[in-house]
Amino acid sequence: MHRIVLTTLFLCATPLAAQEDLLSQLGEEDTIHGYTTASFKTTRVINGHSLENTAHGVLDFRISHRFGFVNGGINEFFGLDGATVRLGLDYGVTDRLMIGIGRSSFQKTVDGFTKYKILRQCDEGCTMPITLAVLATSSITTLQQKDLPWFDPTRTDYFTHRLTYTFQVILGRKFSERLTLQLNPGVVHRNLVGRNEEANDVIHISGAGRFKLTKRVALNAEYFYVLPDQIDTRFHNSFSLGFDIETGGHVFQLHFTNSTGMFERAFITETEGDWGNGDIRYGFNISRVFTVHKPKRKKQI
C-alpha cells in the first residue's frame, strides 16, 4: 500500500528543473517572416538608386544640391557659389513598388521613375540571399529650344530629342548589420547623341556599398563604370563618396562627387569632372519621409 502511494507521489513530483523554465514547455515561438530591412538608410546610395524602396504609404521629399568644383578655390568659395538643385517626391505604392518624380535645375530636366522589387532578401522564416529590383527612369529636358545644348537652327529639332531612358537591374545583399553591397548593371538610352561615334545605348555597371559606422551614421560609396567607346572622351566615370546621417524622420547624405547631374543620363553619361584632376564637388541629399497612408499591416506568418 505504502509502495503505491510513494510511486504516485514520485510520478507527481514536479522536477525542479521545470520550475526554472516554464516557457520551454511551450517550445519556441513561431518565427516571423522577416524580410531584411534597412540595407541602406534611404532609397539612393548617393546619385544612384539603392536596393531600398520607400515603404508602402510613405511619401519621401528629397532635396539635393551639387555645388561647383572644390578646386575652384576661394574665389568660387570652393564651389559653393555655383549650385545645381534637384527637388523630388518619391512614393511607396506597395512594399515592392515605388514611383517618383523630380526636377533638376541642370538643363531644366524633369525626371520620373518606377522601381520594383522582384526578390526581397529574407534571413528569418524564409530564405532569399539577395534583393533584386528593376528600375526604369526617363528624363525630359525642358529648356527652351534656343537654349538646348544641341540646338542647330539648320536642323529639325524633334521633341523626342529631349528624352532619355534608363533601365537598371539592382542586385544587392545586406551581408551584416554593418555592410551592404550592390551591383547595378544597366543601359541609358539617349534618343539624340552628338556624333556617330557616340552610342545611343550606353551600357554601364555600378558597384555601390555602405558601411555602417554607428547606429545612425553610415559611409557610402558608388562607382559607375561605363563600358568603353560609348561616350565622348571628355566624360568620366562617376565616383562618389559620402556619409548618411539619420535623425528620426530625416536622412542627410553629405558627399563628394565628380558629377553635376542628379538624374541617370547626366551622372552616368555626362560627368565632366575627373577625380584625378581634383574636379570634385561637394553635395548633399536630404530625405524627409511622411506617412500619408497607414496600410493595415499584414499579419506576418
Add this chain to the structure above:
Amino acid sequence: MRIAFVTELFNPMLKLKILSLAVVMLPSTLCGQQRFSTRNGTITFFSETPVENIEGTNHKVTSVFDATSGAMEFAALIKAFEFEKALMQEHFNENYMESNAYPKAIFKGKLTGLGEDEVAKPGTYEVTVTGDLTIHGVTKPITAPGTVVIDAGGVLKASSEFMIEPEDHGIKIPGVVRKNIAQKVKVTVQLDYNKM
C-alpha cells in the same frame, strides 16, 4: 452473498487494484498539475509626448502559468511588434531595441492571489505579479497589479498595466530625439490562458 461482498471490500488486493486504476486514469488531478499557456498574448506599449506618440503592439506573446507554484513567464519577440509607421518599426528594431542582438523580451516571476483552488472557479481575481523583466539584455525586478477573469469555459483572462523606463534597460536615446520618447512608457499586457 451480501456478506461475501462486504468482506470483499475489506480485501486489500481489491483496494490495491482500485487505487492502481485511479492512479493510472486520473494522473493530473492526483498530481495537482495546473498549467496554463497561450501563444497569442498581446502586449502593447505606449509612449506619449507632446512631440509624438509611439505605440507598438505584439500579438504573438507566449506565456505559461503554473497555478500550483504560482510561477508565471512570458516572452515577446521584439520583431513582432507592429507600428503604424514603417520607419518607426525600422528605427525601433535597428536603433533602439537592437533586436538582432536581443531578439526577445522575457519576464520570469510569480503571480500571487490565484491559487490552484481558485483556478477551477469562474470569477474575477485581483492578483500581483512580481519578477524579473529582461529587455534589451538588461534585467530589472518589477512588481505590477493585475486582474484575472476566469470564465465558464475555464479560460484565464489575465491583464495588467505597468510603467517601464527605457533607460533602465540600457536603451540609448540620443539628445536629438530625447523629447520624442517618454521617460516612462506604459505597457499593457493581455494574456488569455488555456489549460495546457
